[in-house]
Amino acid sequence: xxxxxxxxxxxxxxxxxxxxxxxxxxxxxxxxxxxxxxxxxxxxxxxxxxxxxxxxxxxxxxxxxxxxxxxxxxxxxxxxxxxxxxxxxxxxxxxxxxxxxxxxxxxxxxxxxx
Amino acid sequence: xxxxxxxxxxxxxxxxxxxxxxxxxxxxxxxxxxxxxxxxxxxxxxxxxxxxxxxxxxxxxxxxxxxxxxxxxxxxxxxxxxxxxxxxxxxxxxxxxxxxxxxxxxxxxxxx
Numbered sequence: 001x002x003x004x005x006x007x008x009x010x011x012x013x014x015x016x017x018x019x020x021x022x023x024x025x026x027x028x029x030x031x032x033x034x035x036x037x038x039x040x041x042x043x044x045x046x047x048x049x050x051x052x053x054x055x056x057x058x059x060x061x062x063x064x065x066x067x068x069x070x071x072x073x074x075x076x077x078x079x080x081x082x083x084x085x086x087x088x089x090x091x092x093x094x095x096x097x098x099x100x101x102x103x104x105x106x107x108x109x110x111x112x113x114x
Numbered sequence: 115x116x117x118x119x120x121x122x123x124x125x126x127x128x129x130x131x132x133x134x135x136x137x138x139x140x141x142x143x144x145x146x147x148x149x150x151x152x153x154x155x156x157x158x159x160x161x162x163x164x165x166x167x168x169x170x171x172x173x174x175x176x177x178x179x180x181x182x183x184x185x186x187x188x189x190x191x192x193x194x195x196x197x198x199x200x201x202x203x204x205x206x207x208x209x210x211x212x213x214x215x216x217x218x219x220x221x222x223x224x225x226x
Binding site: 033035041042043044045048056059091099100102103104105106107108 | 148160
C-alpha cells in the first residue's frame with residue numbers, strides 16, 4: 001500500500017500478557033517512529049529508527065517496552081507483562097529520512113488491557 | 115525536557131468564522147514546526163508545516179505563522195467549515211533525538 005500500515009488495528013489482552021505490534025512504513029522511508037496516545041491526550045514519543053543507526057530509545061517508559069526494526073522495513077513494538085496503564089493507541093510514523101521531513105502516520109493499534 | 119504549550123484546549127466557532135490556535139516552546143534549536151489534524155478515531159494527518167527560515171506559510175484557508183524570537187507559532191483557519199471540526203496538534207522537531215514533540219491538542223468545533 002501507499003501509506004503506513006499497522007496491525008492489529010485493535011488488541012484486547014489480559015494484564016500480564018505480552019503483546020507485539022507491527023508497523024510497515026512507506027516504502028523508501030528510512031526513518032520510523034513509534035508514539036503512544038492515551039485517550040484525549042497528545043502524542044508521546046517512544047522510539048525512533050533511522051537506517052542502520054542505533055535506535056533512540058529515550059522515550060520508552062520502562063524496560064517492559066522494546067522495539068526492533070529489520071533494515072529499513074517492518075518494525076515491531078513489544079510490550080511485556082502488560083499493565084492497565086499501557087492501554088492506549090500506539091501510532092507508527094515514517095519519514096523519508098531524519099530531519100525536517102513530514103512524518104506520515106498509520107491508523108494505529110488500539111490496545112486495551114483488561 | 116522540551117515542552118510545547120498549546121492553547122486553547124477547546125475552541126468553538128461559527129461556520130465562516132476564523133480559528134486561531136497558538137503554541138509556545140522553549141528550545142531555540144527547534145527549526146521545523148508541523149501541524150496535524152486528527153479526526154475522531156483516525157490517524158493524525160499533516161496539514162501544514164513551516165521551517166524557521168520563513169515567518170509565514172499559507173495553503174488555501176490554512177496559514178501558519180512563526181515568531182522565533184518570541185518562540186511561538188500559530189495556526190490560522192479562515193472561513194471555517196463543519197468538516198474542519200477535529201483535534202489539532204502542533205509539534206516541533208527536536209534535533210536531538212530526531213523526534214517530534216507534540217502539544218496537547220486543541221479540539222475545534224465548527225457549528226453550522
